[in-house]
Amino acid sequence: xxxxxxxxxxxxxxxxxxxxxxxxxxxxxAPAPAEPPLNxxxxxxxVIFVAITLGITYWAAKRTKTAADFYAAGxxxxxxxxxxxxxxxxxxxxxxxxxxxxxxxxxxxGLIYSVGWLxxxxxxxxxxxERLRNLGKFTxxxxxxxxxxxxxxxxxxxxxxxxxxxxxxxxxxxGAGQLLHTLVPQxxxxxxxxxxxxxxxxxxxxxxxxxxxxxxxxxxxxxLGGATLMALGVMxxxxxxxxxxxxxxxxxxxKHIQIMQSVVPIGAKANPIESISLGLTLMFxxxxxxxxxxxFFTVTDAKAARKSVLYGTCFIGYFYILTFIxxxxxxxxxxxxxxxxxxxxxxxxxxxxxxxxxxxxxxxAIGGDFFLGFIAAVAFATILAVVSGLTLAGASALSHDxxxxxxxxxxxxxxxxxxxxxxCVVGLGIIAILLGIAFEKQNVAYIVALTFxxxxxxxxxxxxxxxxxxxxTTRGAxxxxxxxxxxxxxxxxxxxxxxxxxxxxxxAIFPYDFPTFFVLPAVLxxxxxxxxxxxxxxxxxxxxxxxxxxxxxxxxLGAEMAATH
Amino acid sequence: MSKLSASRIxxxxxxxxxxxxxxxxxxxxxxxxxxxxxxxxLMVAFAPQILTQPISDTSVIPLGMLVGVGxxxxxxxxxxxxxxxxxxxFDPIIEEIMRDATK
Numbered sequence: 001x002x003x004x005x006x007x008x009x010x011x012x013x014x015x016x017x018x019x020x021x022x023x024x025x026x027x028x029x030a031p032a033p034a035e036p037p038l039n040x041x042x043x044x045x046x047v048i049f050v051a052i053t054l055g056i057t058y059w060a061a062k063r064t065k066t067a068a069d070f071y072a073a074g075x076x077x078x079x080x081x082x083x084x085x086x087x088x089x090x091x092x093x094x095x096x097x098x099x100x101x102x103x104x105x106x107x108x109x110g111l112i113y114s115v116g117w118l119x120x121x122x123x124x125x126x127x128x129x130e131r132l133r134n135l136g137k138f139t140x141x142x143x144x145x146x147x148x149x150x151x152x153x154x155x156x157x158x159x160x161x162x163x164x165x166x167x168x169x170x171x172x173x174x175g176a177g178q179l180l181h182t183l184v185p186q187x188x189x190x191x192x193x194x195x196x197x198x199x200x201x202x203x204x205x206x207x208x209x210x211x212x213x214x215x216x217x218x219x220x221x222x223x224l225g226g227a228t229l230m231a232l233g234v235m236x237x238x239x240x241x242x243x244x245x246x247x248x249x250x251x252x253x254x255k256h257i258q259i260m261q262s263v264v265p266i267g268a269k270a271n272p273i274e275s276i277s278l279g280l281t282l283m284f285x286x287x288x289x290x291x292x293x294x295x296f297f298t299v300t301d302a303k304a305a306r307k308s309v310l311y312g313t314c315f316i317g318y319f320y321i322l323t324f325i326x327x328x329x330x331x332x333x334x335x336x337x338x339x340x341x342x343x344x345x346x347x348x349x350x351x352x353x354x355x356x357x358x359x360x361x362x363x364x365a366i367g368g369d370f371f372l373g374f375i376a377a378v379a380f381a382t383i384l385a386v387v388s389g390l391t392l393a394g395a396s397a398l399s400h401d402x403x404x405x406x407x408x409x410x411x412x413x414x415x416x417x418x419x420x421x422x423x424c425v426v427g428l429g430i431i432a433i434l435l436g437i438a439f440e441k442q443n444v445a446y447i448v449a450l451t452f453x454x455x456x457x458x459x460x461x462x463x464x465x466x467x468x469x470x471x472x473t474t475r476g477a478x479x480x481x482x483x484x485x486x487x488x489x490x491x492x493x494x495x496x497x498x499x500x501x502x503x504x505x506x507x508a509i510f511p512y513d514f515p516t517f518f519v520l521p522a523v524l525x526x527x528x529x530x531x532x533x534x535x536x537x538x539x540x541x542x543x544x545x546x547x548x549x550x551x552x553x554x555x556x557l558g559a560e561m562a563a564t565h
Numbered sequence: 566m567s568k569l570s571a572s573r574i575x576x577x578x579x580x581x582x583x584x585x586x587x588x589x590x591x592x593x594x595x596x597x598x599x600x601x602x603x604x605x606x607l608m609v610a611f612a613p614q615i616l617t618q619p620i621s622d623t624s625v626i627p628l629g630m631l632v633g634v635g636x637x638x639x640x641x642x643x644x645x646x647x648x649x650x651x652x653x654x655f656d657p658i659i660e661e662i663m664r665d666a667t668k
Contacts (some may be wrong), residue, residue: 317640550584
């Protein structure tokens, strides 16, 4: 880790950026030694992980025959397995490196993100999980359009899904390219992204949801294990005293006690509306992410769907508490350390390699080159697992919703649909590679806000309304959904991150980074008003179909069965 | 789903009772999570001084840290309560309703 010329993980840095509202010092290529040493530990561990996951893909490919196998792992995943896979799907590098980096820069403030990213899970359990399993087949659009017109509702849901998936993919691809290139400088940024894209295409086209699920399970185990070791390393350094850890952090951080007393990024002005909007976005965005919702079609029944959320929530909650310890540990062990800090005379916090490095350097401070290699491989595995889930979710929106239901009106065979799906996986993989390369030097700080806002303002409310509110009609769902999608995008474009920082157009027209506070109520009002004023016969038929939907949603009568093989 | 079993389910008073009970539980717990979380968020927004005061004179740990971790732990506990109730109390009733409907 002698040379670090770029920021790792633009997405992650972006979470910090977004929140901090200040530029993270990175980007300027540091003078690199001519021959950087080969990071053998990291390479060996990457290779072992890739070999194991390719073996699993081979195993899964032989067991993937039907569409239910491909999209939903034959609906044979147990509650515990799905809980691990949920954790593996959800705990992205943004939450691992990103929250640690937020805490490292801002202290207590990082906890607001940890809490917000966890509290969506109980909501998913109480309102969505088992109903998704009972009503849906492969995509959340199955559920949203259950008693509504397939064409318009699925098109809207697929557009929402694809925007979320593609932007999430860009963030992950850029992050993967920079991570691999930073840790193994012999591999260029472009080659790194091609490796990631290629692996994903292999996992998903051959192994489908079965391979994706097991990649996510293994990754979750590695990440939880790695984070536990790091937190233990920090706590053993601090004599297992939280009081000492926090006191040492206050002493080591240049802002001292402020890191315990600021509920906004240090230096930013308090902004109640923004705080509330952030809270809404994190909570309801979680409950509307297409790749997360898709996991509920993989379990055997509603009971397993519920259990999987409980397990998943435990793993994720535990992990977020660990990232908090890791962030404070980095203040104590990484800040002020000339081995990691770019220029001590300027800042004792700004690290070589950019804003998302604290957790990576902490692993070196605790366990040397070997542990650094391990954590780097874990971060890489994390990105692969998240990208696999995203790619499959995007491909299913294209093939199951758009191709099979909208274009072919349900008349295509399962084999055709899966074939189209695999083509879409290859297409999305290539798009991720190209966009990942194109976005290398771009400021992608708006990605978290964009993806979570659309999920919170379009996917989540329409899903909940269609399941719980008899009155929702196709017109209401479509109108509300598009207000959510385009309202979010529009306000983000004229907001501070994109308008001012990315496009350099001067002061923002819309003063908040997170539009959910305004868009979500608008979506609910539009969906309500358009539905109740819908006097069409089809609208009435949709209301009448609610009772049959409710029986299936509540009891699972008629739900898709688990495959027997 | 056959029309016959659907109409039998609808005419079974146990079905309506079950939906009502389970939805009441689900929405009550949802409101609990919303109150806990937005209680925290509103304190962040409007009364940060409550969250930032140290838990004792000798400590640097702010009260908000305990509140935040508390919200995470409470979320997990509420999740556990729902799963326990749904799997152990409501599922057997559903199975019975389904048996009656498909007899």
